[in-house]
Amino acid sequence: MKLIIAEKPELGRAIGAALNLSPAAGGTMTGSEYTVVWAFGHLMELEEPEKLDSKYKKWNLADLPMYFDPWPSVAIDGKADRLAQIGQLIQQADSIIHAGDPDDEGQYLIDEILDHFHNTKPVLRVFINDNTPSEIQKAFYQLQPNENFRSIGEAAHARALCDKTFGYNYSRFFGLTLNVKGLSVGRVQTPTLGLVVNRDRQIENHVKQKYFELTASAVLSGAAINLTFKPDKQFLNDGGHITDRAFFASVIADIPAPASVHVTKQQKKEAPPLPFNLVKLQAYMNEKYNLSVSRTLEITQELRDKFHAITYNRSDCQYLNAEQYDAAPQLLQGIMRRLGIQLSLDYSIHSKCFNDANVTAHHAIIPTNAQFDLSALSDEQQKVYIEIAKRYLVQFLPPIALEETKADAEVPAKGSFQAASIRILERGFSAYYPAKSFKAAALSDVPAGNYSVQLGNYRIAEKFTAPPKRYTQATLIMDMTQVAKYVTDPQAKAALQAKDKDKKGENGSIGTPATRDSIIETLIKRGYIQDDGKHLVSTQYGRQFYDLLPDDIKKPDLTALWWTIQEDIKSGNAQISDMTNSVLASIRKHLQDDYSAVHVDHAADREEIGKCPLCGKPVYETKLSFACSGYKNGCKFAIWKENGFFKHFGKKVTKAAAKTLLGPYHRCLERNLTSKAGKKYDAYFKMTIQNGRPQFSIEFPNKKKTTTKRNFRSFR
Numbered sequence: 001m002k003l004i005i006a007e008k009p010e011l012g013r014a015i016g017a018a019l020n021l022s023p024a025a026g027g028t029m030t031g032s033e034y035t036v037v038w039a040f041g042h043l044m045e046l047e048e049p050e051k052l053d054s055k056y057k058k059w060n061l062a063d064l065p066m067y068f069d070p071w072p073s074v075a076i077d078g079k080a081d082r083l084a085q086i087g088q089l090i091q092q093a094d095s096i097i098h099a100g101d102p103d104d105e106g107q108y109l110i111d112e113i114l115d116h117f118h119n120t121k122p123v124l125r126v127f128i129n130d131n132t133p134s135e136i137q138k139a140f141y142q143l144q145p146n147e148n149f150r151s152i153g154e155a156a157h158a159r160a161l162c163d164k165t166f167g168y169n170y171s172r173f174f175g176l177t178l179n180v181k182g183l184s185v186g187r188v189q190t191p192t193l194g195l196v197v198n199r200d201r202q203i204e205n206h207v208k209q210k211y212f213e214l215t216a217s218a219v220l221s222g223a224a225i226n227l228t229f230k231p232d233k234q235f236l237n238d239g240g241h242i243t244d245r246a247f248f249a250s251v252i253a254d255i256p257a258p259a260s261v262h263v264t265k266q267q268k269k270e271a272p273p274l275p276f277n278l279v280k281l282q283a284y285m286n287e288k289y290n291l292s293v294s295r296t297l298e299i300t301q302e303l304r305d306k307f308h309a310i311t312y313n314r315s316d317c318q319y320l321n322a323e324q325y326d327a328a329p330q331l332l333q334g335i336m337r338r339l340g341i342q343l344s345l346d347y348s349i350h351s352k353c354f355n356d357a358n359v360t361a362h363h364a365i366i367p368t369n370a371q372f373d374l375s376a377l378s379d380e381q382q383k384v385y386i387e388i389a390k391r392y393l394v395q396f397l398p399p400i401a402l403e404e405t406k407a408d409a410e411v412p413a414k415g416s417f418q419a420a421s422i423r424i425l426e427r428g429f430s431a432y433y434p435a436k437s438f439k440a441a442a443l444s445d446v447p448a449g450n451y452s453v454q455l456g457n458y459r460i461a462e463k464f465t466a467p468p469k470r471y472t473q474a475t476l477i478m479d480m481t482q483v484a485k486y487v488t489d490p491q492a493k494a495a496l497q498a499k500d501k502d503k504k505g506e507n508g509s510i511g512t513p514a515t516r517d518s519i520i521e522t523l524i525k526r527g528y529i530q531d532d533g534k535h536l537v538s539t540q541y542g543r544q545f546y547d548l549l550p551d552d553i554k555k556p557d558l559t560a561l562w563w564t565i566q567e568d569i570k571s572g573n574a575q576i577s578d579m580t581n582s583v584l585a586s587i588r589k590h591l592q593d594d595y596s597a598v599h600v601d602h603a604a605d606r607e608e609i610g611k612c613p614l615c616g617k618p619v620y621e622t623k624l625s626f627a628c629s630g631y632k633n634g635c636k637f638a639i640w641k642e643n644g645f646f647k648h649f650g651k652k653v654t655k656a657a658a659k660t661l662l663g664p665y666h667r668c669l670e671r672n673l674t675s676k677a678g679k680k681y682d683a684y685f686k687m688t689i690q691n692g693r694p695q696f697s698i699e700f701p702n703k704k705k706t707t708t709k710r711n712f713r714s715f716r
């Protein structure tokens with residue numbers, strides 16, 4: 001028996017169908033020659049250090065750097081049965097066909113299983129880019145010895161080892177030296193925090209700069225046209241602006257009279273946007289429905305697991321294969337029926353999304369022909385499914401036909417007055433699907449040609465530069481796919497870009513489509529950034545921490561450096577140990593760094609309730625109390641929310657009460673107290689400090705002064 005091990009169920013079943021295998025026991029498919037079994041993505045992971053050596057259960061600086069050579073892998077929780085089953089099948093097999101995805105993770109994932117069972121049977125490698133039967137059959141005619149590709153998997157193995165080593169050692173080192181719980185450092189996580197911190201600072205440090213803009217108007221063929229002056233490049237400052245008003249005065253003086261205005265027209269087409277990959281879908285759903293990027297990922301997983309409604313969801317690719325083009329008419333008829341819409345799709349339109357050359361290990365996310373009822377989906381599932389389906393449907397609608405009209409009037413040696421207007425000739429797909437809006441100006445009515453006219457109505461307007469926008473979840477994951485643009489080191493920048501040279505849509509990225517959402521979630525959970533529902537903003541704590549980290553730990557350049565070593569591993573010019581040793585060397589060096597003078601905590605982000613009456617340090621709210629932040633210096637002052645005195649009156653210490661208790665009068669007004677006789681009354685609870693603890697007594701408002709309610713209010 002030849003055993004085929006596929007990376008995922010979808011691929012396994014597609015192979016089974018293409019090779020005419022029948023479903024067999026235990027979630028496999030089998031025939032006279034082949035048996036196919038599939039993994040569920042990674043079945044194994046590196047074992048946790050504390051399980052390999054119990055000394056790591058305790059956090060201890062002396063135990064760093066932590067590293068294991070060799071570092072054993074174990075079954076991921078819930079996947080041990082499948083792993084054991086594959087192990088048995090390997091024993092029964094005469095030979096094995098490795099059907100991991102055609103990328104380094106796919107190579108590693110199956111090699112890891114083979115190594116785990118010390119496989120000695122011959123292994124061939126099959127590369128399947130497209131799950132259609134004909135493509136799979138073709139791929140099986142081109143099997144190659146798996147040995148030739150081992151080094152590609154080793155590159156992925158090296159990255160897994162380094163990520164674990166890096167994150168584990170630095171998280172412990174900084175947590176221990178800074179004495180802060182819940183700190184973490186990661187190769188992708190930390191530069192992502194940097195994106196947010198740097199953006200926030202740009203916004204906060206932005207100094208509004210005044211600049212000027214010159215406009216004029218002209219009447220062309222009966223239409224009044226407004227033109228804006230575009231100075232020649234050499235006159236502009238770094239921000240692309242004119243800050244000297246006198247420059248425009250000199251332009252006005254030089255305007256020829258009459259001026260020659262050149263009007264041109266050009267026909268343009270605006271094609272529908274490409275089908276979604278995961279990151280584009282996450283960004284779209286975040287912008288349109290405010291769904292978090294992790295929620296969108298979850299929903300796509302549900303759509304796949306429960307309904308088989310969409311193709312592979314963690315894809316980084318927005319392109320599709322020729323087979324999918326052929327299958328579209330039948331598929332989309334069914335989709336339109338399900339969505340209850342009827343569009344006249346034109347299947348002769350060959351969208352640029354159909355391009356085999358741009359398909360990587362996966363293709364774009366599109367709906368499948370699975371049968372299910374739309375009403376079986378939850379509201380959120382429907383939203384995501386419908387957006388994926390619509391984005392695919394529009395590939396077969398015509399582009400928007402546009403006519404762009406431009407006007408240009410030169411002022412010699414200074415620049416030119418310009419105007420532009422775009423008119424929609426045919427709405428194309430935008431009649432059905434949201435698209436960029438175009439609003440035609442009067443210029444669109446002006447025929448092309450040269451006009452000799454008088455310019456007039458010169459106006460020099462004062463403008464101000466605006467800061468960049470805060471990140472949203474959508475814009476942050478998009479920037480993670482193109483982080484190279486913020487990298488200043490030219491070598492690192494080039495390496496990051498080279499890493500993504502085969503991936504359309506990713507240009508110098510960090511992280512993967514499958515992990516970016518959890519990176520953002522981690523940053524929020526750690527308290528480094530906050531999501532206020534609309535924007536992501538770094539906390540003071542996040543900034544303090546980011547600032548103290550050395551550059552070689554926090555910059556995206558590290559991903560570039562690792563990638564260059566990974567390339568050497570793939571080509572056989574480096575070993576896994578070259579990469580892990582370089583990471584360990586850098587960790588050893590940083591373990592000597594002295595952070596005794598720096599201080600990091602959440603305090604800066606917390607609301608100060610008041611000052612401690614004992615030591616003067618700020619008091620903050622905790623889960624159970626309002627406590628002095630000087631506890632590290634031995635101050636134990638705290639007001640418990642469930643204070644006994646308050647409880648006696650049926651009250652709790654609220655935040656408002658704590659604030660006035662820490663105010664100048666050390667008392668708070670409590671209303672609607674009930675006397676033994678059942679009468680309602682108001683009273684002050686007065687705080688005094690005895691033996692370092694707050695004690696309370698009741699104080700009645702001065703009768704004379706407080707007989708009216710108005711006077712009461714003034715104490716609030």
Ligand SMILES: [Zn+2]
Nearest residue numbers: 612615628635
């Ligand atoms: Zn204190």
